[in-house]
Amino acid sequence: MRIGMIGGGGVGQTLGAALIAKGHEVVIGIRNPSAEELAKPRAQAEPLAEWVAKTGGKVGTFAEAAASGEVVFNVTQGAHSLEALQAAGAANLSGKVLIDVANPLDFSAGMPPFLNPAFTGATSLGEQIQAAFPEAKVVKAFNTVAAAVMVTPGLIPGDHDLFVSGNDGAAKEAVKDIARGFGWTSFADLGDLVGARAQEAVLPVWVRLWMTGGTHLVNLKVVRA
Amino acid sequence: MRIGMIGGGGVGQTLGAALIAKGHEVVIGIRNPSAEELAKPRAQAEPLAEWVAKTGGKVGTFAEAAASGEVVFNVTQGAHSLEALQAAGAANLSGKVLIDVANPLDFSAGMPPFLNPAFTGATSLGEQIQAAFPEAKVVKAFNTVAAAVMVTPGLIPGDHDLFVSGNDGAAKEAVKDIARGFGWTSFADLGDLVGARAQEAVLPVWVRLWMTGGTHLVNLKVVRA
Numbered sequence: 001m002r003i004g005m006i007g008g009g010g011v012g013q014t015l016g017a018a019l020i021a022k023g024h025e026v027v028i029g030i031r032n033p034s035a036e037e038l039a040k041p042r043a044q045a046e047p048l049a050e051w052v053a054k055t056g057g058k059v060g061t062f063a064e065a066a067a068s069g070e071v072v073f074n075v076t077q078g079a080h081s082l083e084a085l086q087a088a089g090a091a092n093l094s095g096k097v098l099i100d101v102a103n104p105l106d107f108s109a110g111m112p113p114f115l116n117p118a119f120t121g122a123t124s125l126g127e128q129i130q131a132a133f134p135e136a137k138v139v140k141a142f143n144t145v146a147a148a149v150m151v152t153p154g155l156i157p158g159d160h161d162l163f164v165s166g167n168d169g170a171a172k173e174a175v176k177d178i179a180r181g182f183g184w185t186s187f188a189d190l191g192d193l194v195g196a197r198a199q200e201a202v203l204p205v206w207v208r209l210w211m212t213g214g215t216h217l218v219n220l221k222v223v224r225a
Numbered sequence: 226m227r228i229g230m231i232g233g234g235g236v237g238q239t240l241g242a243a244l245i246a247k248g249h250e251v252v253i254g255i256r257n258p259s260a261e262e263l264a265k266p267r268a269q270a271e272p273l274a275e276w277v278a279k280t281g282g283k284v285g286t287f288a289e290a291a292a293s294g295e296v297v298f299n300v301t302q303g304a305h306s307l308e309a310l311q312a313a314g315a316a317n318l319s320g321k322v323l324i325d326v327a328n329p330l331d332f333s334a335g336m337p338p339f340l341n342p343a344f345t346g347a348t349s350l351g352e353q354i355q356a357a358f359p360e361a362k363v364v365k366a367f368n369t370v371a372a373a374v375m376v377t378p379g380l381i382p383g384d385h386d387l388f389v390s391g392n393d394g395a396a397k398e399a400v401k402d403i404a405r406g407f408g409w410t411s412f413a414d415l416g417d418l419v420g421a422r423a424q425e426a427v428l429p430v431w432v433r434l435w436m437t438g439g440t441h442l443v444n445l446k447v448v449r450a
Binding site: 106109112114115117120121122155156157158159160188189190191194195197198199201202203204205207208209211212213215217218219220221222223224225 | 331340413416419430443447
């Protein structure tokens with residue numbers, strides 16, 4: 001499958017490398033894919049030039065990545081997601097599964113971050129992306145665990161859940177299939193995209209668990225009667 | 226032990242009845258404990274007159290309940306907690322373990338509720354209560370599950386966690402002991418009271434799990450590598 005990755009930080013590089021290892025073609029899109037930019041370290045990640053050399057993946061503009069993908073991931077920082085996706089272009093997202101991995105975290109008060117007020121209340125980043133790109137099939141997924149766990153859930157032993165929500169059932173199933181390819185077996189399906197409010201609210205919980213528990217290899221299991 | 230319960234809705238009645246069944250003395254405090262008021266149905270609960278008849282517990286003012294308790298629970302609606310605790314009186318809370326069970330939910334947009342913006346960001350209701358009553362030992366606990374599960378965790382089979390945070394280690398241990406009395410065996414200790422931000426953020430997740438999963442008998446298990 002051809003995958004467009006909007007964002008070239010640690011999450012995009014980790015997801016991209018894992019998808020390439022499974023035989024998919026990945027184009028990472030960044031704002032300005034110049035040689036100089038590719039040589040710079042990225043947010044919590046190596047320079048993209050090294051990622052290209054290691055994985056055989058490609059790097060282009062946001063629009064080139066979106067246009068190339070049959071499925072598109074949004075792995076930008078939440079505060080910049082809508083702008084990055086506008087640059088990717090609505091036409092390049094139309095009809096496609098758009099997996100929203102982003103979290104609208106606000107680090108302005110240091111650690112721990114909190115949810116950006118622009119995306120809280122009776123709304124979420126996932127819903128705002130869907131409203132801005134009504135022809136895309138937005139599925140919120142992968143945003144509730146560390147990048148390493150997204151692609152290797154077995155790093156945390158035992159049962160734990162990947163949270164998923166979206167308005168299009170088939171799109172959601174396609175995303176679960178991608179996750180199953182990484183080894184995910186258990187899903188917390190939160191229904192339509194209103195569930196993104198809950199998934200984004202997991203972040204303050206996750207960050208606190210990481211800060212107090214000493215490991216980012218931590219996730220949640222939903223337990224029901 | 227003598228327990229003061231600030232608030233007479235379903236959570237206070239359920240916790241109060243369970244504590245009385247274990248031999249504790251409970252006084253539920255409400256704004257206006259008149260005979261007429263005690264005859265009225267409460268928020269998601271029976272009239273307090275029936276609760277008194279069934280349990281042998283007492284009902285008084287906020288201040289009477291707080292004064293009577295060696296340990297005090299805040300089981301008011303989050304939006305009204307600070308006001309109710311002011312009525313309970315700082316002197317009546319001083320030096321005591323104050324278990325904050327409240328959630329600052331905003332139902333103004335219907336279901337699902339979201340966290341009241343006054344208590345989100347780099348703050349939480351638990352921290353604001355601690356700041357307002359510096360002589361109390363505030364422990365955030367029990368706020369992340371349904372009332373029935375608070376006092377009977379075995380209603381949900383298998384391992385699942387009670388989230389706890391607070392600045393005073395001994396107070397937190399005392400609260401865990403109360404929880405152990407109800408059958409809790411597994412705790413997600415989120416450290417100092419900054420952890421209340423995470424515990425309150427669990428609510429949007431919990432409500433969504435309840436709405437999409439069809440049962441309020443649902444909780445989370447923290448799974449670490």
